[in-house]
Amino acid sequence: MGIIIAVISGKGGVGKTTVTANLGLGIAMNGKKVAVVDFDIGQRNLDMVLGLENRVVYDIVQVMDGEATLKQALIKSKANDSLSFLAASQTKDKSVLDSLRVKNLLMELKEEFDYVILDAPAGIESGYEHTIEFADAALIVVNPEVSSIRDSDRAIGILDSKSQKVKEGEEVAKFLVINRIVAEMVQSGEMLRSDDILEILSIELLGKIPEDKGVVDASNQGKPIILNEKSKAGQAYKRIAGRITGHNIKMEDVESNTTSFFTKMKGIFK
């Protein structure tokens, strides 16, 4: 029996899909069986970020409608065998989802995989509610800016009232991922510090990801940045994936300027 993790943010454009793709791959690289599911019905993106867009035959709606089996619809990642992907439908819209069908699908996935990661749509409407309804844990992705924080605060509020686990009197584990941190801007006070974000949201911090120019190109190419050993963001994703799979990995400080005295000295002698 695996666990279902919903990747949510409230606001769009903060990097949910990128986080889903990279962490899915990262967890698979740790040797676990992972399924990433695009829940953004009508606006699928995750296939492109994973580089699997031309391999999609059946989508999630067809599986729920019984037109295809789950096995037929799941696509194995080229980058890692342990990672499978289930595409969202591009032609239908969110109204096709209903609780029972979502539940059946997720239970089937849960049997098969160690981790089932759901990429939630932006916003807080029905599509979002279906994503969180049966989740065991939620990964909240924020950018260090006030609008993102407020929207995710709202999303957490809905999670706390609408999730099945909460209705049964349990609690959904909530973890925070701060994405696109620019050290210089945090230092100069233009960007929120992670301490402040944690104080507002009061959930557990799972990781901080620095802004990295390589991410856009990696997404365009369909090769998640975690495959790039040199990338700062890729390393951050690796650490987070490690933490999810139960490794104790120290929190790196991505908020101070990285050009320390030592690296400057190394630069001189190069």
Added chain:
Amino acid sequence: MKGKQYSIKVYETSIDEEAEFVSFFDANHLLFKDHLIVIHGEMSEKIKQYLQQKSLTFIQNITMPVSKSRQNIRKAREAEKKKQDEEQEKISEEISKLSNRLENNLKVIDRMVRSGQEVFVEGDLLLLNRVNSGATIRTTGNLIVTQVVEGSIRCEGKFMMLSSSPKANIIFHGVEVDTELLENKLNRIELTDDKIVITPVLKKEINWAS
């Protein structure tokens, strides 16, 4: 008899019983030959003569500067902590004093009020957690919030008590309260004679060190 080696050359003591004191120095006066003996408290003429006779150097009732020993640092820390505890106590005292004034249907909430959530209380409300941006609190009675408010507050009671909340939107009896006036650590907002009066409960602390 209690004595303490203040430093290598200084010995601090007090005279509780003269006989004991004399017998101690009878036995040890050679050790204190080159020392300064600091005596706290009263000293009789007899003891004075005795010390002079033993040719010991002594001085009476001076306060030695506090040495930076580990013990003293710990003492300073304890004092600091005590001060904080006292302040905390003052806050809870103030809250309980005001809580006594809360009359009807007091509701206590200790959970975060997140964006989009609305808390409506008919009666008085004591809220022990944050009110985040985009959240709303409405009460027909009095309101106390102990943490930062970044959302909206609508209060119709006799008084409110709020901490410094520059981002809040506060409407008290239909009148917007300027959040710049809530500059203190804890502020009381009261309606007296149709006027809104804001008084500081806990003053803002000025930290000289930083």
